[in-house]
Amino acid sequence: MRNRHSSRAGTIVIYTILTLFSVACLLPVLLTLIVSFSAEESIMKNGYSLFPEKWSLDGYRTIFVNSAIIFKGYLVSITVTVVGTLLALIITALAAYPLSNPNVRYRNFLALYFFITMLFQGGIVPWYLMNVQLGLKDNLLALIVPMLMFNAFNMFLVKNFMESLPGALRESAYIDGANDLRIAFQIYMPLSMPVLATVSLFYALSYWNDWFNAIMLVDNKNLYPLQYILFQLRSNIQMLEMLPTGANSGYTMPAESAKMATVIMTIGPIVFLYPYLQRYFVKGLVVGSVKG
Template identity: 60%
Template sequence: MKKIKLSGIIIYTLVTLFSLCCILPMVLVFMVSITDERAIGMNGYSFFPEAFSLEAYRRMIYPGSPLFRSYGVTIVMVVAGTFLAVIMTYFAAYPLANQKVKYRNGFALYFFITSVFNAGLVPWYLICRQLHMYNNMLALIIPSMVFTPFNMFLVRNFIKDVPVALMESARIDGAGELRIATQICMPLCKPVLATVTLFYGIGYWNSWFNAIMLVDNSSLYPLQMLLMKIQSDIKMLTMVNGASTGMVLPTESVKMATVVMTVGPIIFLYPFLQKYFVKGIIMGSVKG
């Protein structure tokens, strides 16, 4: 029988405790979301609520609810925006990692400056309106599609680790730069591309600012925008009618329910990208 060392017991115990610290808050959020509002007011948050209630979910999910349409808008926004942003990031990083490209350091400095300074909100809004990115899906995708310099430098540093001899042999065999970039280099960059995909995907999933600034049509509201509107409507009803009628609206449980409905789906991305995530972060950050 294999002996278990004391160090192994300590490591497994610490990992288990850390895992519980990560899981228990989500369990608490879910339990509060199915707790009656009066019980929350009397007893606060609890893992074992005295009174169960699905009123918070009924306020958001009902026949004809716009929630499902918002889910669809968000999914299209996440898939299309993330794909385009990753492609742009990769093809901006690839030439900057190629030592034969002139002025690559100057271009890198140009990208870096954009991460420190920006033109401001008013020019951004005017440009979006001038390009007809208003009340359409482009308004939700294009303004956030421009890659962040951090992700670009992460991909560039990873590409620098790809053996130069591999690319040179492809050039000798007659392969062009586009073929080298797409068929040789890109498959080797799976870890870092998976990492930036996760970054862009989470950014699009949590996006609400573009909807506030550029969308007036409620049928184009993404999930975050709709849930924020539901919360504000319930808060307003509580202030207007709650005091006079004694009606108790599920304000706290709705907050927790929105967390469950927004965080839950994006969590499923992590198991598919986890094996690439750490490798992409480490290998993409070791070079300057």
């Protein structure tokens, strides 16, 4: 009986800690959402508050003053994120598979070659010239291809996971007449879905939050991604705030509420994406515990 009560008390303590931790994580998001609907006068007077004196949609009106550009930016960002993530994931997996195969010659040298890219980079000027020479200018490929040269850290994550899979799988497939390409796509990649889901989230975040490629390689306004459009909008609001008093006819620019509104608009798709990928994270923990 005592063990039952102690177990129940321990469960209550664990759930209490998890609940408090969840509230602490959700509180900044909730505050950001409320501030985005707060009047600028209320923010200037009382700062960020969960209970503003006055509500307003001025922040969102400022962003959607030209809704066609915003929706077009959403379409560009979604297209670039989906296509870029899929291609980067395939390239990463195809690079990790041979490095996880102990039968591949010079695989340690190749791994060192990839590792060096984590320490040294060529610089912005060679990067820009190379992209221009490849024709990556004023097109969607300019927003996709420069980031397809996969992150070596992600590649090593996939490589280490594939190395943990039983080598007998590969040997059995060889005996049955399968080649390496078929083994990679039909055996190793499906079994590596937990780590691939994790890496795909990393790539999706990078593509979704990227605005640097748009600044450097895109001049066509129809190809601006959402992040770059919102970046320009925020810069314009800050510039208007610096105008002399009375230059804007007494109108208070919703700088803070618009800033929080841009945060809500940009994190929305990622918030919806994460719960779908979370089940693969849980599966990865289960697989790891069974192998242990």
